[in-house]
Amino acid sequence: MAQSLTHAEPALPADWRDLFALTKPRVMSLVVFTALCGLLAAPGDVHPILAFSSILAIALGAGASGALNQWYEAGIDSKMKRTAGRPLPAGRLDPQTALQFGVGLAAFSVFLMLFASNWQAALLLAASILFYVFIYTMWLKPRTPQNIVIGGAAGAFPPLIGWVAATGSLAPLPVLLFLLIFLWTPPHFWALALFVKSDYAAAGIPMMPVVAGEKSTRRQILFYAVIMAASAIAPWPLGYTGALYGWTAIILSALFVMLSIQVGTRTTGEGDLMRPEKRLFAYSIAYLFILFGAVVADHWWPL
Amino acid sequence: MTQESNQEPFDEAEYRRRQRSRANMMAWMLGALAILFFLITIAKMQIFQ
Numbered sequence: 001m002a003q004s005l006t007h008a009e010p011a012l013p014a015d016w017r018d019l020f021a022l023t024k025p026r027v028m029s030l031v032v033f034t035a036l037c038g039l040l041a042a043p044g045d046v047h048p049i050l051a052f053s054s055i056l057a058i059a060l061g062a063g064a065s066g067a068l069n070q071w072y073e074a075g076i077d078s079k080m081k082r083t084a085g086r087p088l089p090a091g092r093l094d095p096q097t098a099l100q101f102g103v104g105l106a107a108f109s110v111f112l113m114l115f116a117s118n119w120q121a122a123l124l125l126a127a128s129i130l131f132y133v134f135i136y137t138m139w140l141k142p143r144t145p146q147n148i149v150i151g152g153a154a155g156a157f158p159p160l161i162g163w164v165a166a167t168g169s170l171a172p173l174p175v176l177l178f179l180l181i182f183l184w185t186p187p188h189f190w191a192l193a194l195f196v197k198s199d200y201a202a203a204g205i206p207m208m209p210v211v212a213g214e215k216s217t218r219r220q221i222l223f224y225a226v227i228m229a230a231s232a233i234a235p236w237p238l239g240y241t242g243a244l245y246g247w248t249a250i251i252l253s254a255l256f257v258m259l260s261i262q263v264g265t266r267t268t269g270e271g272d273l274m275r276p277e278k279r280l281f282a283y284s285i286a287y288l289f290i291l292f293g294a295v296v297a298d299h300w301w302p303l
Numbered sequence: 304m305t306q307e308s309n310q311e312p313f314d315e316a317e318y319r320r321r322q323r324s325r326a327n328m329m330a331w332m333l334g335a336l337a338i339l340f341f342l343i344t345i346a347k348m349q350i351f352q
Binding site: 012013014015016047049050053056115116 | 318340345349
């Protein structure tokens, strides 16, 4: 059941802009980019129309996951400053419309993937949507501070789906890219959780800084950053990518670990501006964009 | 009629504007999907030839 809302149901039909906002377009951009990189780094040629349709299916699947997540968490969102302006907690959208939109979009995205590419990619897309909605949103997130560690798998699916859409089978490189996003998620989200800790505490979500405290969260950010760096560099020595990707991964990951050391070793008091945490959060987004760009560049223009 | 006086006045113009806006968006999306499905079919025919 979705978290209950106290506002009256709006009588007006939903505005399409609110339905669009329900799909979390900013999160979708990273999903689309990593999926596209997975597809472009795969061996062989894909017809441009089929490639476009597969990426569109992944984007719609991500949008559906976002919509169902917002439908389920509307009550929690209304308690957090960061999310209180979203269409459901702000009362601009009826929960029933959001649910129907999410389920419809999810079903359509899987059908489009099946029609445009292959059943293996459609199955993976369906699994990623179900994992995000049922395992992460409904089960893990409200129960354990390890929510985003395990839930990170949902965000790691896109490059895998992109690769499978192009080839119809799995290979070591997309699995390593899956592992990279999986290990990138904890330091990325915990850096955010450190500077919006009070929001999560107010909403009763057991994020790591709320449950285990700042010190433990900072140590774990550093731990995950180190193993993430190792997994980011691994495709080069293992022979799945070339030097262009290898050197990009080494330089970017070294910087990631340095920023994580700053975050991991500091203590803060009341009124701290949390600049190193905000810097790490912003850098982590750029890190993933550039690294996945390097996977594609290395495939098409090897050194 | 106390209940009616507590409710906000129904804005029919806004209701129609939103309905029209959604209908237009839906028409554009259905048109785009029809073209996309046609192009996917053509692409698949080229691949299997």
